[in-house]
Amino acid sequence: MQQTRAVELGTGLFVLLGVGALFFLTTQTTGGNDFSASDTFEVPARFENVGSLKRRAPVSMAGVTIGRIATVEFDPASLEAVVVFIIDSRYDQIPDDSDASILTAGLLGSQYIALQAGGSETYLENGSEIMFTQSAIVLENLIGKYLFNRESGAEDE
Amino acid sequence: MAAATNSVIEVRNLDFSRGARRIFKNLNVTIERGKVTAIMGPSGTGKTTLLRLITRQLIPDRGQILVDGVDVAKLSQAQLYQLRQRFGMLFQNGALLTDMSVFENVAFPLREHTRLTNRLIRHVVLTKLHAVGLRGAADMMPAELSGGMARRVALARAMVMDPDILIYDEPFVGLDPISMGVIVRLVRRMNDALGISSVLVSHDVKEISAVADCSFLISDGRVAASGSPDELRSESSDVVRQFMHGMADGPVAFHFEAPDYAEQLLGRDVD
Amino acid sequence: MFREIYYTILEFLRTFGAFQLFFLRLLQHSPSILFRRFGLVVKQVHNAGALSIVIIMVCGLFVGGVLGLQGYSNLARFNAEDSVGTFAAFALIKELGPVITALLFAGRAGTALASEIGLMKATDQLSAMEMMAVNPLSRVLVPRFLGGIISMPLLAAVFSTIGLFGAHLVGVSLLGVDVGAFWQQIQQSLDLADVFEGVVKSVVFGVLASLLAVWEGYNAIPTAEGVGRATTRTVVITAIAVLFFDFIITAIVL
Numbered sequence: 001m002q003q004t005r006a007v008e009l010g011t012g013l014f015v016l017l018g019v020g021a022l023f024f025l026t027t028q029t030t031g032g033n034d035f036s037a038s039d040t041f042e043v044p045a046r047f048e049n050v051g052s053l054k055r056r057a058p059v060s061m062a063g064v065t066i067g068r069i070a071t072v073e074f075d076p077a078s079l080e081a082v083v084v085f086i087i088d089s090r091y092d093q094i095p096d097d098s099d100a101s102i103l104t105a106g107l108l109g110s111q112y113i114a115l116q117a118g119g120s121e122t123y124l125e126n127g128s129e130i131m132f133t134q135s136a137i138v139l140e141n142l143i144g145k146y147l148f149n150r151e152s153g154a155e156d157e
Numbered sequence: 158m159a160a161a162t163n164s165v166i167e168v169r170n171l172d173f174s175r176g177a178r179r180i181f182k183n184l185n186v187t188i189e190r191g192k193v194t195a196i197m198g199p200s201g202t203g204k205t206t207l208l209r210l211i212t213r214q215l216i217p218d219r220g221q222i223l224v225d226g227v228d229v230a231k232l233s234q235a236q237l238y239q240l241r242q243r244f245g246m247l248f249q250n251g252a253l254l255t256d257m258s259v260f261e262n263v264a265f266p267l268r269e270h271t272r273l274t275n276r277l278i279r280h281v282v283l284t285k286l287h288a289v290g291l292r293g294a295a296d297m298m299p300a301e302l303s304g305g306m307a308r309r310v311a312l313a314r315a316m317v318m319d320p321d322i323l324i325y326d327e328p329f330v331g332l333d334p335i336s337m338g339v340i341v342r343l344v345r346r347m348n349d350a351l352g353i354s355s356v357l358v359s360h361d362v363k364e365i366s367a368v369a370d371c372s373f374l375i376s377d378g379r380v381a382a383s384g385s386p387d388e389l390r391s392e393s394s395d396v397v398r399q400f401m402h403g404m405a406d407g408p409v410a411f412h413f414e415a416p417d418y419a420e421q422l423l424g425r426d427v428d
Numbered sequence: 429m430f431r432e433i434y435y436t437i438l439e440f441l442r443t444f445g446a447f448q449l450f451f452l453r454l455l456q457h458s459p460s461i462l463f464r465r466f467g468l469v470v471k472q473v474h475n476a477g478a479l480s481i482v483i484i485m486v487c488g489l490f491v492g493g494v495l496g497l498q499g500y501s502n503l504a505r506f507n508a509e510d511s512v513g514t515f516a517a518f519a520l521i522k523e524l525g526p527v528i529t530a531l532l533f534a535g536r537a538g539t540a541l542a543s544e545i546g547l548m549k550a551t552d553q554l555s556a557m558e559m560m561a562v563n564p565l566s567r568v569l570v571p572r573f574l575g576g577i578i579s580m581p582l583l584a585a586v587f588s589t590i591g592l593f594g595a596h597l598v599g600v601s602l603l604g605v606d607v608g609a610f611w612q613q614i615q616q617s618l619d620l621a622d623v624f625e626g627v628v629k630s631v632v633f634g635v636l637a638s639l640l641a642v643w644e645g646y647n648a649i650p651t652a653e654g655v656g657r658a659t660t661r662t663v664v665i666t667a668i669a670v671l672f673f674d675f676i677i678t679a680i681v682l
Contacts, residue, residue, distance in 0.1 A: 004471075007470070007471055007474045008470060008474075010474050010478040010479075011470050011471075011473050011474040011477070011478050013478070014473070014474070014477050014478035014481055014579075014582065015473070015477075015578075015582060017481065017582070017586055018477070018579075018581070018582020018583065018585055018586055019582065019585075021582070021585035021586040021588070021589040021590075022581070022582070022585040022627070024585075024589050025521060025585055025588055025589060025623050025626075026620060026623050028611075028615070056619065058616070105616075110617070
């Protein structure tokens, strides 16, 4: 009977440890708030080029994450990319002429949307589209431009 | 339900082969109620196989095995488990569960099949252990027991559900004379005191003579002789005589089949 | 020659089919054991899980440390040392945690299971149980099977967690990565789906490892050599199966 006691104790400790580890992993390593659909509002935006922007990428303003990307789709009529953000309902005072650009976190990081405030007195609400967008900077185009400029620069000399 | 005959187990016209080897051919054995019946035979004649057929761990190719008039091959899983609770089986090495104490081993069938309280289980287990003389060993582990003691514990376990048929698979093998005497005494006393039937598989002629009411000698897949130990001893057939008197040569040859001796020695067979 | 191949394939298919049926029978008896004989399962969780925890934690610590070292040195080339946390977390939670835990589990708990069951078979204990009208499948095999399945995800989680701390130790305390950056990077790049993927993998591997160990033990040839061979086969086949399914699951998710 003593043996059973020890067994049960050991097992209990083990399970506790395991569940604790699981808990730690799910809460401490993941992005905390996941922006559930109930307290958010949707905002679409069109881009010429979304680069490598993915769903669930963060949407930030002044460096703080205020929402995330819900969907990234292609509009065959206008041949543009349509990105729908989900923004936390708390932030209901974002001017509707704000600028949305696609930036890269760090040199090799993943891409995210940064909003820069405009001056309008009307605010973004569910469904209002962001009109001012800046597409992602594609590295190859940049390099191409640089090389092209160098060449034409060299020619001038 | 069960026919009120004197035979508790009947084996009729049994045929059984394992692969290409014919083990039993038209075997007929009757185990009578309330008696100790022995099944003897040279090594390898399939005595243990017969036990497994009776308890339906194996199924006959042809023929019937009736327990209380019911053909075991026709039972469903549920009925089979009911039937097996009426058997108590003692395996050759005791087959105790090594991760449990002696007490827990004997208590095992009770814990699995009944809802008796711990107090009642304790009563029953200690009683059975007392019957085999090992009540003091209740807290030991199987690894600490000698062969004879392990077998006695296994006997206690086999009896704990009060079966009406006890089966012993080679209970005397590898025991010293004292332990053997103990087992002989227990087999006889259990059978008579509890009014059960016992089936003993063994090749120990001397011990069987001391304990069995009726014996069957199996050789070559058939019953070579049957009767009381005295009757068998006075049998005249070669097969029986060789076995009962332990003669080195006879129908079961001393020499395993081999090519001619002279030829082999002189190297003439290697060409 | 072709005949031999033919027979080998047939034999393999037959064994595989028997294996599937065995799995189904175990599943069939699982609910009743879980709900009515839970004590048996608890004991097996202890045997498979609690007794393996030390080796899991030690190995987790070292693997995490290595990831910290390797990650740092390789990311430093791109000036991305701050991402060492993300690197370690991804590797551990999604891949190394489940896989290495499964392999260690197979080595420690799997072999113990296989040899224990094989030995019980060799000493007629399983036969004795059948004779006492107790189904050895339910009484012996199912609890061990369930014990393994319950233990594996927990062990993998512990491995990943300790591993992260190992990476932290190396990256932050040893190599000077910023504490805040380390953990913040992880939080930003990992989401619930990744952790979930790791958990799913560890559950699948748990089923595989336990099933194979129990199967090998149950079908071992009842001799000393047979049991020994069963234990080695357990480890080998579990390793192959785990890595195979790891590939499949990763491919499905991506």
